Amino acid sequence: MGAMHRLQAIRQYRDSSVDAAMAAATPQQLVIMLLEGALDRIARARCAALGNERAARLAHIGAAISVLEYLKLCLDPAGGALSARLALLYDFCLRHLVQANTARDVVGALEEVAAVLRPIKQAWDELPAR
Template sequence: MGAMIRMQALRQYQHSSVDCVTASASPHQLIAMLLEGALDRIAQARGAARNGDRASRLKNVASSIAILEYLNLSLDRGAGGLSERLAALYDFCLRHLAQANAADDADMLDDVADVLRPIKQAWDEMPRGPGMR
């Protein structure tokens, strides 16, 4: 099997593996996975920025922006309180990521990760109601 075919097979396996995990995940688990994904992409973008890998930085920042936009759009805006605070934090992160990308500033990426880490940690520690995983 050629290297290209092996890579295609690996990508297909990874994609189907992610589909299986997300299909069986609770809403709580999905949000935890999205927050983790955003943090991972920001870390990859930060490393790429420090190594001068512009293409990888752009790709990972764009991916983290897409994740945060999804999280932001998923908030129940009518609930007030925590939803409003999360919306403000996500908005800050989105603006800061765009600015970091334009300025090629790895420190600004760190700022966003510093905001998201406590949200992720609190989400992971949040008690789940009956029937939730």
């Protein structure tokens, strides 16, 4: 099997594993997975920024933006004050991620967003499973 086919097989396996995990997850677990994904993309964008890898930085920031937009979309409007506060925090993070692409201190902007998301994820982690 050629190197290209091995990479494709690995990607398909990884994608199917993620799909299977998502299909079996509760809504709470899905939110946790999405927050982990956003934090992972932000960390990857930070590494790319430190390595002066512009294309990778942009791709990871774009992926983090997509995850946060999805999380914001999934907020229940009937969720009251909690949903409204989460929407504001997600908006803050989205603005900072967009601005990170043009900021002088890209790493600082990314760290700011991660600092906002970590406690949110931790709160979801600590919720009792339903």
